[in-house]
Amino acid sequence: MGETMSSTAPAAGHGPGAEVGKRDFLKLVAASGAAVLGASLVWPFINSMEPSADVLALGSVEVDLAPIPVGQAITVLWRGKPMFIRHRTDKEIKEAQDVTLAQLIDPSFPALDSDRIKAKHDQWLVVIGICTHLGCIPLGNKPTDPRGEWGGWFCPCHGSQYDTSGRVRHGPAPLNLALAPYAFTTDTKIQIG
Amino acid sequence: MRAATLLTLLAGLALATPAVAADEIELPTQKWSFSGLFGTFDRASAQRGFQIYNQVCSNCHSMKLGYYRNLTGIGVPEDMIKVIAAEKMVPTIADDGTPAERPATPADHFRSPYPNEKAARAALNGALPPDLSVIEKARVGGSDYIADLLQGYGDPPPGMKIGDGLYYNKYFPGNQIAMPQPLQADAVTYSDGTKATLEQEAHDVATFLTYMANPELEQRKRLGVKVVLFLLAMCGVTYAVKRQVWSDVH
């Protein structure tokens, strides 16, 4: 606000020291009040840009797994992203579990198959179906789709290949397919998000 | 200056009243839990009102701007909302592309009884039941008007001719309404055991519809009290600073 202009002699009152103290205190109260007012005015504007209630309500989706036969996969939209849900065969499960970290392009956690599935539900793999290279949607859900050498998914854009646990085994993708939070609400239903 | 204040006050009063018809209908008013500076929605009353909407009104009236999840605002637990929603079938598209139906979820809008305006009019002799999402704000008299309307049916005064397909209502502008009396005593059995007189039903429906039109009301008034009190304090502070700054001039 700049310096205060004191034009004429200070008003009659209790001595200049106390006068200045009273003046400063009042100014401090006024300034801090103005600051609080300003901040509380700004907050609703910023908050209004955060996801609104209707967006948040669609932030989680329930999926019934019962109709998915063994060996098949479906794609479900969650928060605008494709989710691959695969009902893995015993062979696919074993192949996924047998892989060691040393064999992986991206060994960062979660890379072991046990970290990428829910305990007691290892036949279900739920991953975000977006190639970690440049964002295409890999093929492999339909029985007629190419699945690549490791039996998982094959990205047609630049040739990245993923295994039956959604981990990248052939580039140019640098990372494994991402995971999303989900939980089993019953043995045959999951809630994603 | 005094004349100015008086003039402006008069003008304000004259302008604040809505444009009135030559024959003004007097609306009886009642006490509402949500009026005043500290008003809140009577949860029990609003839930009873929803029960009536769900069982009676929703057969003809849509409320398509509301969501089932809005019921949390009147205290309905989330798992109960899931059940309530799932009882209604809402349109969707089947995998083969044909229109189909699926159970509603809390994230869905309230199910509309008719897919579009023409279907509603065809089913109801040309009348279109208005959507109820903001009806409380869309009518002069608001909550009082809704409650009065629901209780305003009866015999027309002697000599008044009621048109075909219309019914006499004391509070409807023009006195002839296309909606037959929707509620009577015991039209529903309240799940909380309250006696379902017509007066009670009307009050509860009006409370629920006021909530649906103003879901932000409680937050708004709570925040309002804090804001106005803070600003009044700031008025005091800034006035003191002003007086102090001007003390060497006056």
Place this chain on the structure above:
Amino acid sequence: MAGLHKSDIKNPVLNWIDTRLPVLTMVQKEYGVFPTPRNFNYFWNFGALAMVVLMIMIASGIFLAMHYTPEKTMAFDSVEAIMRDVNYGWLLRYGHANGASMFFIVVYIHIFRGLYYGSYKSPRELLWMLGVVILLVMMATAFMGYVLPWGQMSYWGATVITNLFSAFPLVGEWIVHLLWGGFSVDNPTLNRFFALHYLLPFVLVGVILFHVAALHVTGSNNPLGIEPKGPQDTLPFHPYYTMKDSFGICVFLVIYAAVVFFAPNLFGEPDNYIPANPLSTPAEIVPEWYFLPFYAILRSVPDKLGGVCLMFGSILVLFVLPWLDTSPVRSAKFRPIYQKLFWVLLLACVVLGVVGKHRPEGIWVVLGRVATAYYFLHFLVILPLLGKLERPLPLPESISRAVLGHGGGGPLPSGAAAAKPMEKA
């Protein structure tokens, strides 16, 4: 290094900026030390208040625009989604809608202050005319803004007002179709009104910059209407008027908050919560309260073109006010007859507002015509004559004399020269 501004700022970083773009020196000069008459009353707060309201409207408007959809099947629902789903959306919407009403209240008081104290007189004619431009831009912005929620009043208000332009001979129909983008108010109308409603407030900011710049050339008027003669008549804007304005802003905010939080639909029409229906005309088509006086003038004249001309004329007449009023005295304080007629004018405007609210039948038609007649009589006949015929009260010698010394417009000590009203500072 020729051309760099020589800055007096102490801080080295700020000094670097200031020598290359003297904004800081400018703020110091225009809002820091600017000599302002010491005798302002609280009616001089309203210009600053109008600035504050404009800032609120622009901020709330931009954030509303993040969620609003300007398409006829989605507009109403998008506004309701703002009210229900967007965090603090209800606050943004109610703040913006009621802010418009507040804007007009503040600006109307600001204008009437100008009328009472003669702020439109030389050398402030251009300042005044820029103000009238501001009023016109505000009215256009508000009119288009009201259409955006696409309620019944939005649609039918737009239909009535755009139809008015067809009254103009030859080009009338073409103008209407240009505004509509079709054969009636419809989706193209809504879309272009949204684009223009977003644009005009920034045009407004530009006009206001000119308005304030013009003010800073002439300096402010004051309740006595006599020019400051020296530093004894003025005070630096900061801290005297920054603090007084801060207090005024707080008082304004209390009233604004009371409306937004506790009576947010006080100024509104219930019919606008009914989605627009081109096949169903509401029983009463009423514009927002701040347009009611103009609506009344429009309906006072039985002829369509006449009504349109008088309605626009009521604002255009304000443009030439500095030349219509012939009195050499500025402030109504020293013009006893003008002072009384000012209140009559204000009463006429209030009556016009009330008339605009009612259906044009019976007593309302008569009142509307009488008030319209007086309005134009006041500006076109009374003011030019009054300046010549009225005997003003003697003016005080100077502002500081009047404020500090020996009282206001009493007789001057012999030999002292009365302040000439139109003197430059």
